[in-house]
Amino acid sequence: MNQVALGTTRLRLAFLGAIFASLIATLVLRLYFLQVLSTEEFTAGAERNQIRVVPEEPARGQILDRNGKVLVSNGMSLVVTISKQELSGEQLEQVKQRVADALRIPVAEIDKKLEDKTLSAFTPIPVAENVPEDTVVYIREHQHLFPGVETKAQPTRVYPNGKLASHTLGYLGEILPEQVDDERYKDMKYRPGAIIGRGGIEYAYEEQLHGKEGLRKLEVDSSGDVRRVLGRVEPQKGKDLVTTIDVDIQRITEESLAQGLEKARTIYHKESGKKYVAPAGGAVVMDPRNGEILAMASFPDYDPGAFVGGISQAEYDVLTNDPALPLLNRAIQVSFPPGSTFKPVTAAAALETGVAAPNQRYACPGSLRIADRTFRNWKTSDSGMLTFNQSMADSCDTVFYRWGEEFYRTFRSNRTEVLQDYARRFGFGSKTGIEIPFEKAGRVPDEGWLKAVNKQRPDAFPYATWLPGYTINMSIGQGDVLATPLQLANAYAAIANGGKLHRPHLAKGLIDGTGEQPIPKDGSDSRTVPINPATLQALRSSLEAVTTVGTAASTFVNSPLNAIGVAGKTGTAEFAGKQPHAWFAAYAPARDPQYVVAVMLEEGGHGGETAAPIARRIFEGIFDLNLSEIQVQAAVD
């Protein structure tokens, strides 16, 4: 056995062994790093792999009218989705083309949806909604041609009354990516792409209507196939909202407004040399006793159903570029000079400050010269001496100019802005606080405002000094005073109800699993108008005269409404470069006010001429009388 000189071989083998040992040591170190030091990171990675959380949209709450009739409910829309991650590039191209062909839409439209970065690449992306059933059946029957394509039913909004109350109800749309972290939505934890209310009640009561998103926790394998459902959180249906809207009154209000506008367009307007354009209008019906809105109409309207499942940009452009602005809610989102409907405010200020008294008589000349300017009555002839009620009934501008002149004097002597003060007491110049968004505050112009706008836009407002004409014009609701139909309705409600200014509202209660809960009230829901009850009584009596002997008498005298009693005021707002806007605000029954109606027609003529007849028809509907065809009247204020 010759093992004498084994030295070199042994040494070399030992070296080989050392190499092996270092290789194994390297592996051990690396494993230690991966499995002991970094295990948390990789555990998270394994979980991300394994678990997919698929959100489940909750059914949105229904919107009901005050009697439980459905205004908005839910339906199902068939949706086609594509799961990008399951397809290779080439496959995806083929599938996109096939889906586009099946849906008869361009591939580019699918691309746009698929490239939406706000949607997770791991969830199926909806590429088409409201898909006809036969298309869905076709895709299902040829599923082998459509790998990664799924069809499913998705809850959507249904509008059983079509366009009815569309502005008030609002519409739905996807949450904008930048909105997800907004203060308003933060707590709701919406994921990008969630469908939310984007206008009207849908927006205002989003939190209550939306419900809570459910989810399914799925275990998926590397091919994206679901192996197991790990857990499911049922989506929680949103609460049903009972509104103050009365669907019948709403319908009559909308019909009457549309019909009245149509009639207005037949009237020739001498000053502009053409018929009234009357492109738009708004109307509000509210309960003066509590501020509940029974109807809110805006013309022209839009189809909220078009927004279901995402309105296309083209459709949206049509709506936003329409010069008649159909998306605008004329009842709250536009403000115009209220014209003579503002006169009760002026009268209240005059009575309260002793400028006028209910039992006095006032001269009503055809025009009045104050501070080197001539202010004309809407009637050119001299009407002689009028009582307080007659002044209101005839809407005699010159009587009110005098009072305005007095207010200006007070202002000049002690800087007290009396008329502005009373306007604000009736709620003008600030938002009424109705729940639905984008309400305009209107405007009560005063010297502070004038100085500010003069600074901002000296071209449009060259004078920084409050001139007598400003107060005088304001006394008949002209000039820079602006109001929305809702503000006007609310001010008349305060006159009607004896001095309570309610916050107008649209929600009555919420229905959840346990029944209906009324919307809680707080102290800010109404406030008392600081005006003497006697003053309000004088105003009410004068407003009754308007419909019996005054500017609206021709509309109401021969109506069965006479028995109920309607009190109101016409108004015609002059606006430079435009045809006059017609206004009418009224309440009924005159001695037990339960309904206030305010109507406004843009470039629709005179208040007594076109607006009052619309209000008459609305009242007829409210009191279940025979609905009369709207008859335009003589062109009175």
Next chain:
Amino acid sequence: MTDFAEFGSRHYAGRDRLSMSSKAPIRHVDGWLILAVMGLTAIGCIAIRSASAPILEVNDLDPDYYLKRQLIFFSLATITFGLALLVDYRHLQPYTPFLYVGVVFLLLLVLTPFGQTVKGAQRWINLGVFQLQPAEVMKMGYILFLATVLSRERRQDVPEPGITPVIQATILAAVPAFLIFLQPDLGSALVLCAIAFAVLLVAGVQIRWMVLVVIAAFAVALVALRLDILHEYQVARLTAFMDAEADPRGPGFNLEQSKIAIGSGGIGGKGWGKGTQTNLAYVPEQRTDFIFTAIGEEQGFLGGLLILGLFSVVLWRCVRTAMLSKDLFGALVAGGVAAMLAFQLFVNIGMTIGIMPITGIPLPFVSYGGTSLITSFAGVGLVMNIHMRRFV
């Protein structure tokens, strides 16, 4: 020194140890080696079951399908192991050229239409119930023939001054390596290089020639890499090794999933059958080349240490056998087998944990696959043959 004799004596104390000749081969069976490879194979079987059952179940197939096949391979491997012990390894020397030439022929056959293509690589010959992978057999064929050539008319412990062995080893490796590379199977081709290096080292080639070998190897690798950068189709070909083509999520996906599997195993693992990466098929090729990920995920760092520990025993016994070998041929064969196993171990586990490129090299004894298992058992069988006959 723990020969089976001593090992057994603990259990059979009092038996007459001198009843057999102390030089008889049967007295020198290497119990450590047997235990270690059996342990590795057993763990491998459990891991194969764990890695393959979920996907089989999902497809309504027998969840034990691959386990059963591996057990059949194991019995064939055991028979091969036994056969490898029967004849004195020295008597094999005259036949090694035929083995070598025979396997080269098989490698050629693989490239003809007789070869079977799976996922773009032509590596197998279908024998009906069994798919033979000649590249695996080539590893042993190369070790045996190279050892025969280098030990001819030489005794161990005599330094080899010339460069002749280097040239011989290179030529003998080049022919099969080229054929294997064409399949393509870069991994198996590299195993031959590792074997050549170890055998030359043990054969006593002077250090300067060894250094030259290493430098030459690096130069070849560099040139190959350069060419790959220049010719895109070659890069594609090289990355087609695993199944990068069938992977739409990018080439990093396999490695990432492999690391997630192992890393998420933590210290103790998630338990057999409870690894989510394994059950949900996130790791590709898991029962074969990526079998270590199943062990890493389900048995954790401790499971990995056990595997490496068992391999350490195997390598230790191989190197020790080489040291104890009576002749140079035995030392070269044992060293070659050790290098074959060590290189495969390092590259295989290394690729699953991101320190080696992904090449199709199985983990000896553990990965699913008949040829690899049988070859590995044949290798350790020969090592034990050498160990048993070190006194005769």
